[in-house]
Amino acid sequence: MTVIVQASDQDRPPRVRPALSAGTWKEIAYLLANLPAALIGFVYTLTMVVTAGGLSVTAIGIPLLACGLFVSRRLGRLERARARALLGVRVDEPTPLPGPTRAGGFFPWLWATVKDPVAWRNVLFELVRLPWGVLTFTVTLTGLFVLWPVLPYVARGLTNVDRAMVRGLLSPSDELERRIAELESDRGVVVDTAAADLRRIERDLHDGAQARLVALAMGLGLAKEKLLEDPEGAAAMVDEAHGEVKLALQELRDLARGIHPAVLTDRGLDAALSSVASRCVVPVKVAVDLPARPAAAIEGIAYFVVSELLQNVSKHAQARGAGVEVWRSGARLLIRVSDDGRGGASALAGSGMAGLAERLGAVDGVFLVDSPEGAGTVVTAELPWRDRGM
Structure with a gap:
């Protein structure tokens, strides 16, 4: 006689939920934090805009709006940090606004702050995120108890929208902003x-x-x-x-x-660099191969770069000879100054060559130093070519 015993539901082992990856848990944490973060940002932003708008007819309305937009920038920085830590979104920080001193005074700074596109995009981000924060919080919290098997896919889909919002509204406008920062520097x-x-x-x-x-x-x-x-x-x-x-x-x-030497103005780089080379304490071979004279500003910078480098050769290199080569390659003016001295030159901050590198960088130039100990020095500089008269 066979006895069949059917186990009750209470006797069965509990069903094991599939484990979630660390990345999914970070996405879930980000989605659950969306609601409180969105509430804080929305309340602040709405209060700031309404208050500053209501007081815009008074003397304090515009300064209050500028201060509010300044804080909005800080909120955007916090959101970028949260997205970076939990979603792995790498977004460059926007160009910082110059202070009143560098902006030319209080009122120019005030106007630049009020029309700051980065701050206004942060305002838009905070205003549109509240309904999204409510939705993501509700769906994620429900998914923890009801939609566990598909929760990773749900979390990934929702956070992809968040990633798009962060990149679209909290990132720098484009390469232009980074270029503006470089030009400011x-x-x-x-x-x-x-x-x-x-x-x-x-x-x-x-x-x-x-x-x-x-x-x-x-x-x-x-x-x-x-x-x-x-x-x-x-x-x-x-x-x-x-x-x-x-x-x-x-x-x-x-x-x-x-x-500014007269020979440079009258006869160009070839004659001017030959004159500089004649004053160097070591023999210098000069080779200038240019189809035409570049713009006066570029020509002057090239002259002073070579002059400074040959002075370094005279004072520090302990060389027996040196060479100067100047030629054009496409839209660039290239300069190479070499010597057979002791080497060890550096373009680190505080050195004379660091000043040359900064001067070249100010006109979108490049400055490279190759100077191994005991093997001489080769300095290569590039300048943008601009035709004379531009």
């Missing part, structure tokens, strides 16, 4: 470089030619007083003053050459 470099050059010229004039001319005027004054009493002494003082005049003229020529 480059403009600061150009201004700082120009200010440093002006200080150097002022210092050279004050300590060099100006001091020599003051001493010359005093010497001629003394010679004038002694002219009748001591003609021989006065003549000696005039001879000494004549020598001082020659030295002062030489210093002024050197200073003028450092600002």
